[in-house]
Amino acid sequence: MAFQYQALAQQIAQKIYSGELATGQRLSSLRQFATLQNISLNTAKSCYELLEAQGLIYVKEKSGYFVQTQQKTPNIALPDHPDFKSKSREVSNLELQIQIHEASANNRLIHLGSIQLSPNFIPIEALRRSIQRALKHCKPEDFLYNNRQGHPRLREALSAHWAEDGFYIDKDDIYISNGCMPALSVMIQSFSNEGDSIIVPTPNYNGQLQLLALLKRKIIEIPANTEGFDIERLEQVMQNSGAKVCLLTANFQNPLGFCLSNEEKEKIAQLAEKYQCYVIEDDIYAECSFDAKRPLPIKYWDRAGYVIYCSSISKSLSPSYRVGWFCLPQRLKHLHAMLILQNDSVNMPLQLGLADLIFSRAYRQHLSELRPKLMAQVEQYRQFISQAFYGVDIRLNQPHGSYALWLQLPKQIDSLAMYYYAQQHSINIVPGLIFGEDKRYNNCIRLNAGHELSQEIQDAIVLLADWVRAQLSVENVA
Incomplete structure (x- = not known):
């Protein structure tokens, strides 16, 4: 079980990420917080220190604790999903499934495919x-x-x-x-x-x-x-x-x-x-x-x-x-x-x-430390993807756990073509084509947000966004 100060810090972090606690908002003093939560002053202090270390709050001398400015993710629409009739059928594209599965485990490629944690976690x-x-x-x-x-x-x-x-x-x-x-x-x-x-x-x-x-x-x-x-x-x-x-x-x-x-x-x-x-x-x-x-x-x-x-x-x-x-x-x-x-x-x-x-x-201690890190990292990915694809009509899921991101692109985009383009540049993604039948998700890709958002990964996302823009430009000209 997480220590009490960690659980309280995580609750406050969620309020900050959700916007319930606004940038610059003053938090309760340590004594007020301790009284409100029925905890010791040391526990309250540990909670605030953890939030400060995570860059979520800051202390102003003789004034108290305040919510740190957070880079806001623009309001990205959630992916839409088609309805369809449910019927018994074979799983298609088995050879393609195997090929993509093997590629997703290739550690020589940039880690945007297989859903896995960074070794640093x-x-x-x-x-x-x-x-x-x-x-x-x-x-x-x-x-x-x-x-x-x-x-x-x-x-x-x-x-x-x-x-x-x-x-x-x-x-x-x-x-x-x-x-x-x-x-x-x-x-x-x-x-x-x-x-x-x-x-x-x-x-x-x-x-x-x-x-x-x-x-x-x-x-x-x-x-x-x-x-x-x-x-x-x-x-x-x-x-x-x-x-x-x-x-x-x-x-x-x-x-x-x-x-x-x-x-x-x-x-x-x-x-x-x-x-x-x-x-x-x-x-x-x-x-x-x-x-x-x-x-x-x-x-x-x-x-x-x-x-x-x-x-x-x-x-x-x-x-x-x-x-x-x-x-x-x-x-x-x-x-x-x-x-x-x-x-x-x-x-x-x-x-x-x-x-x-x-x-x-x-x-148990590992899990209590991992969860806030994942929450912050997934949000960083969402923010960066939104910026990289600025001007493109994208939709993106907003998970409350795990680190899989489902990115829906304009309908003209072929996720399999995108996959092969990414492979040529040593980038691994997983095309939406293989997550269901009838090519329902051919304009979607799944991305892994389990690795730190390094410069290499940022460059890879920008490269993919530029490719999408180029495809849309060709489509518009045609």
Whole structure:
């Protein structure tokens, strides 16, 4: 859990970014703030010092604390999204999906494609200490072939960690996997067969679509936008399509960044039970919330065991760790033996190191420090994109967690042509074409805001903006 001063600082930071606290506005004095929040004077002082260090407030001698001038993001419209009929269909462009997926992991390119954190945000020293402690205190049997369900120590750590966030999953229901995608793969294969249809919101994370295509599953798309997806359509499809599996992200979905309300999550859990349709929940971005409190998963409202919870630390800590999990409800425990055979063993020292990181509170501390940094950085990207594309009719999402940006360009722009142009200049982006069918998002691209907005990245964004202007100019001449 974040220290109290950090949580309070994050609440004030959100008010500053949202404009609720205006530039130049005077804040309560330290004593007034301490009294209002029922905290000690030292806690109040630590809160203000953190905000000052983040460049959000400043102190004027003998006058008090004031809101620092913030570079305002112009009022950018949110992306619009087409409606369409939901029907069972194959995932198209598999070869293109694979090509773009491989390029997004190419570290020689400028990091605007794959959604990943900057190495500078990874608590390397804390990780090193945790792994060293774990190796020092491990038992001889930890070096033998291990339990494919995962080390009990890590499963205990995860269960305790989630309980602190308000939802409980027993350690015996947790299965450790080599990342989130392998967990999703095992679950999809457990609850569906080749040729079956899986319900997904669109636009949807291209990696999930690629996985479904490789597993020879069809998809039934339901319309999504930056506010969420069509719950009524979800129910209609559950009721009428015969599909028995949904693949959903409720918290900061990639690429749109929406976070469903608690009421919507509860409704989805109820629909899963009503229509006996399994919801495989990918909750990989929940811990990247800009708010001090992590949002609850759909799993929290699951009473009948139709929600399968999956996630990993790839987006909140490091993708190189390759540690994820899926959680099997009690009603599905008869699948335990089959899942143990399907689930690959995960590096045991890393499992023990992660368990130590959680139990030592270092992971919780990392999250409390990461969230305000991400919030500020994503806003910096939005500001710079707005400036770089000045004069171009763009639309851009405004996520409240994670660091995926969905940029909608004028309809004349071909995102695949833009992708190939960017590749020629060693820039990696992901074209909207592969986030759904029927070329609905061909004028959109997804950008990663997980790396610091360096001069190199700024130059790359400007280059892309200039290319868009050139394309529009040619179009106008024609």
